[in-house]
Amino acid sequence: xxxxxxxxxxxxxxxLIVLAAVLGLxxxxxxxxxxxxxxxxxxxxxxxxxxxxxMSSSILIGLCLTAIATPFVGRLIDRFGIRRVTLPxxxxxxxxxxxxxxATSAVxxxxxxxxxxxxxxxxTPLPYAKAVAAAFDKRRGLALGVSMxxxxxxxxxxxxxxxxxxxxxxxxxxxxxxxxxIFLASFPAVFLFIRDxxxxxxxxxxxxxxxxxxxxxxxxxxxxxxxAFFFVALGxxxxxxxxxxxxxxxxxxxxxxxxxxxxxxxxxxxxxLLAGYLLDRxxxxxxxxxxxxxxxxGVLILYFVAGAPAAMVAAVLVGIGLGAEVDLIAFLxxxxxxxxxxxxxxxxxxxxxxxxxxxxxxxxxMSFQKSGSYDTGLIILAVGLAVATxxxxxxGAYNFTGEKHVSTQQDPA
Numbered sequence: 035x036x037x038x039x040x041x042x043x044x045x046x047x048x049x050l051i052v053l054a055a056v057l058g059l060x061x062x063x064x065x066x067x068x069x070x071x072x073x074x075x076x077x078x079x080x081x082x083x084x085x086x087x088x089m090s091s092s093i094l095i096g097l098c099l100t101a102i103a104t105p106f107v108g109r110l111i112d113r114f115g116i117r118r119v120t121l122p123x124x125x126x127x128x129x130x131x132x133x134x135x136x137a138t139s140a141v142x143x144x145x146x147x148x149x150x151x152x153x154x155x156x157x158t159p160l161p162y163a164k165a166v167a168a169a170f171d172k173r174r175g176l177a178l179g180v181s182m183x184x185x186x187x188x189x190x191x192x193x194x195x196x197x198x199x200x201x202x203x204x205x206x207x208x209x210x211x212x213x214x215x216i217f218l219a220s221f222p223a224v225f226l227f228i229r230d231x232x233x234x235x236x237x238x239x240x241x242x243x244x245x246x247x248x249x250x251x252x253x254x255x256x257x258x259x260x261x262a263f264f265f266v267a268l269g270x271x272x273x274x275x276x277x278x279x280x281x282x283x284x285x286x287x288x289x290x291x292x293x294x295x296x297x298x299x300x301x302x303x304x305x306x307l308l309a310g311y312l313l314d315r316x317x318x319x320x321x322x323x324x325x326x327x328x329x330x331x332g333v334l335i336l337y338f339v340a341g342a343p344a345a346m347v348a349a350v351l352v353g354i355g356l357g358a359e360v361d362l363i364a365f366l367x368x369x370x371x372x373x374x375x376x377x378x379x380x381x382x383x384x385x386x387x388x389x390x391x392x393x394x395x396x397x398x399x400m401s402f403q404k405s406g407s408y409d410t411g412l413i414i415l416a417v418g419l420a421v422a423t424x425x426x427x428x429x430g431a432y433n434f435t436g437e438k439h440v441s442t443q444q445d446p447a
Contacts, residue, residue: 047169048166048169048170048177049177050227051165051166051169051227051228052166052169052177052180052181053223053227054162054165054223054224054226054227054228055162055163055165055166055181055184056180056181056183056184056187057184057219057220057223058120058124058157058161058162058184058219058220058223058224059159059162059181059182059184059185059188060184060185060187060188060191060192060219060220061157061188061192061215061216061219061220062157062158062159062162062184062185062188062220063097063100063127063154063155063157063158064159064185064188064189064356064391065185065188065189065191065192066127066131066154066188066192066212066216067093067096067097067100067147067150067151067154068093068097068271068274068275068391068395069188069189069192069193069274069275069295069298069299069356070192070193070196070212071093071275071395072193072274072275072276072277072278072279072292072295073193073196073197073200073278073292073295074196074200074205074208074209075089075090075275075276075278075279076278076279076282077200077204077205078137078143078205079140081205082139082140082143083140084140085403086276086279086399086402086403087396087399087400087402087403087404088140088399088403089140089143089144089399090275090276090395090396090398090399090400091144091396091399092143092144092147092148093147093275093392093395093396094392094393094395094396095144095147095148095151095392096147096148096150096151096154096392097151097388097389097391097392098151098388098389098392099148099151099152099155100151100152100154100155100158100388100392101384101385101386101387101388101389101392102385103151103152103155104155104158104160104381104384104385104388105378105381105382105385106155106381107119107123107155107156107158107160107161107381108160108377108378108379108380108381108382108384109377109378109381111160111161111164111377112375112376112377112378116161116164116165116224116228117224117225117228117229119156119161120156120157120161120224120228121221121224121225122156123153123155123156123157124156124157124216124217124220124221124224125217125221126153126156127150127153127154127156127157127216128213128214128216128217128221129213130146130149130150130153130154130213131150131209131212131213131216132209132210132212132213132214133146133149133150133209133213134146134147134150134209135205135206135207135209135210136206157216157220158384158388159185159363159364159384160377160380160381160384161228162181162184163178163181163363163364163380164364164376164377164380165228166178166181166364167364167365167368167373167376168373168376172314173314174313174314174365174368175309175310175311175312175313175314175315175318175361175365176310176311176313176314177310178310178313178361178364178365179306179307179308179309179310179311179313179361180307180310181361182302182303182306182307182309182310182361183303183306183307185299185302185306185356186299186300186301186302186303186304186305186306186353186356187299187303188299189274189295189296189298189299189302189353189356190295190296190297190298190299190300190302190303191296191299192212192215193278193292193295193296193299194292194293194296195211195212195215196208196211196212196292197288197289197292199211199212201289243372243373243374243434244371244372244373244374244375244376244434245371245372245374245375245379246374246375247375247378247379247382250371250375250379250382251382253371255370255371255429255430255433256371256379256382256383258425258426258428258429259363259366259367259370259383259429260382260383260386261386261421261422261425262322262326262421262422262425262426263362263363263383263386263387263390263422264386264387264389264390264418264422265390265418265419265421265422265425266326266329266355266387266390266418266419266422267386267387267388267389267390267391267394268390268391268393268394268397268414268415268418268419269329269330269333269352269355269394269415269416269418269419269422270329270352270355270356270394271390271391271392271394271395272393272394272395272397272398272411272415273329273332273333273336273348273349273352273394273398273412273415274295274298274349274352274356275394275395275398276395276398276399276402276408276411277291277294277295277298277345277349278291278292278294278295279291279402280336280345280408281294281342281345284340284341284342284345285342286342286345290342294345294346294349295349297346297349297350297353298349298350298352298353298356299353299356300353301349301350301351301352301353301354301356302353302354302356304354305325305328305353305354305355305356306361309321309325309361309362310361313361313362313365318362318365318366318369318429318432319426319427319429321362322362322366322426323423323426323427325354325355325362326355326419326422326423326426327419327423328351328352328354328355329351329352329354329355329356329419330416330419330420330423331351332347332348332349332350332351332352332354332355333348333352333412333415333416333419334416335347335348335351336348336408336412337409337412337413337416355419363380363383363384363387364380366429367379367380367383368434369432369433369434369435370429370432370433370434371433371434372433372434373434390418394415394418397411397414397415398411398412398415399411401414
C-alpha cells in the first residue's frame with residue numbers, strides 16, 4: 035500500500051503545481067493591473083479631473099517598469115528558486131495594490147502604479163511557467179494551457195469583483211479588497227504546492243538542454259518571438275483596457291460593460307485549454323497563428339460594427355488571444371531555446387510582451403483624447419496583430435524536443 039501511495043503522490047504532484055499556478059495567475063499582474071483597469075478608469079479620471087489618456091499612462095508606465103524588472107526576477111528565480119522569490123513578491127504585490135487607495139491626485143496615482151509595476155515583476159506568469167515547464171515534458175503544452183486558465187478566471191472574476199466593490203464602497207475600498215484577494219488566493223497555494231529542487235539534486239539539473247540567455251539573444255528565433263508577442267499584447271491589452279469605457283460610450287450600462295471583460299476571460303480559459311491541447315499535437319507556430327488571428331478579427335469587428343452585441347463577439351475573439359505569454363511563450367522557449375536559462379529568456383520575452391501590454395492601452399487612450407474616438411487606436415492595433423500573425427509563421431523546426439533531464443519535479447507520464 036505504501037508503494038501505491040508513493041506512486042499516487044508522484045503522479046499527482048505535478049498537477050498540484052498546476053493548481054498552484056492557476057491560483058497564482060488568477061491574481062497575477064495581468065488580471066490586476068490590466069484587465070481590471072478599465073473598471074476604475076472613469077471614476078478615477080472623474081475624481082481627479084483628468085482625461086483618459088493621462089490616466090491610461092499609469093498602466094503604460096506600470097507595465098513598462100514590470101517589463102524592465104522581469105528579466106532580473108528571472109535571473110533571481112534561476113539562481114535562488116521559485117519559492118524564495120515568489121512568496122515575498124506576492125505579499126508586496128498585494129500591499130502595493132491596496133496602496134493605490136491612498137492616491138489623492140492623478141500624478142500620485144500614476145506614481146503608485148509605477149511602484150506596483152516594479153513589484154509586479156515577481157507576480158508575472160514567469161515563476162509559474164517555469165514551475166510547470168520543469169514538471170512536465172510529454173504533456174507540457176496541456177499543463178501550461180491548464181495553468182493559463184488562472185489568467186482567464188482572473189480576467190472573468192476580478193473585474194466583476196472590482197465593479198461590485200466600486201459600486202458599493204467606492205474605488206478606494208475596491209483596491210484594498212483586491213489586495214486582500216491577491217494574498218488569499220495565491221500565497222497559500224504557492225507555499226503548499228510549489229517546491230524547488232533540493233541542493234543535493236539541483237546540481238544534477240544544471241546540464242539541461244538549451245541555450246544561455248546571451249546566445250539566445252543572438253538568434254533570429256528570439257527576435258521573431260519577441261516581435262510577435264509584443265504586437266499581440268499591444269492589440270489584446272489595448273482592447274481589454276478600454277472596452278468598458280468604449281461600451282459605456284455606446285450606451286451600455288457599466289455592469290454590462292464589465293461583463294464584456296468577463297466574457298473575454300471565459301474565452302481566454304477555453305482558448306488556452308485548447309491551445310495547450312493542440313501544442314502537444316500540432317506544430318506550435320500553427321497553433322500560435324490561430325490564436326493571434328482571432329483577436330485581429332475581433333479588433334476589425336470593433337472598428338467596423340458599432341453595436342453592443344458585436345462588441346461582445348469581439349471580446350470573445352480578443353479573449354482567445356489573451357494571456358499568450360504563459361503557454362505559448364513558455365512552450366516555444368522550451369522547444370526553440372531550451373530550459374537551461376528558461377527564467378531569464380522568458381523574462382526578456384515577457385518584457386516585450388509587457389511593453390506591448392502597456393503601449394496598447396496608452397495608444398487607445400491617446401486616440402480618444404485626440405479625436406474623441408477609438409477608431410485610430412483600433413487601426414493601429416489591427417496592424418500590429420497582423421504583424422504578429424505573420425511573424426510566427428517564420429519560425430522553423432524545433433531545436434529541443436522530448437528533452438529528458440533529471441529533476442525532483444517530473445511528469446510521470
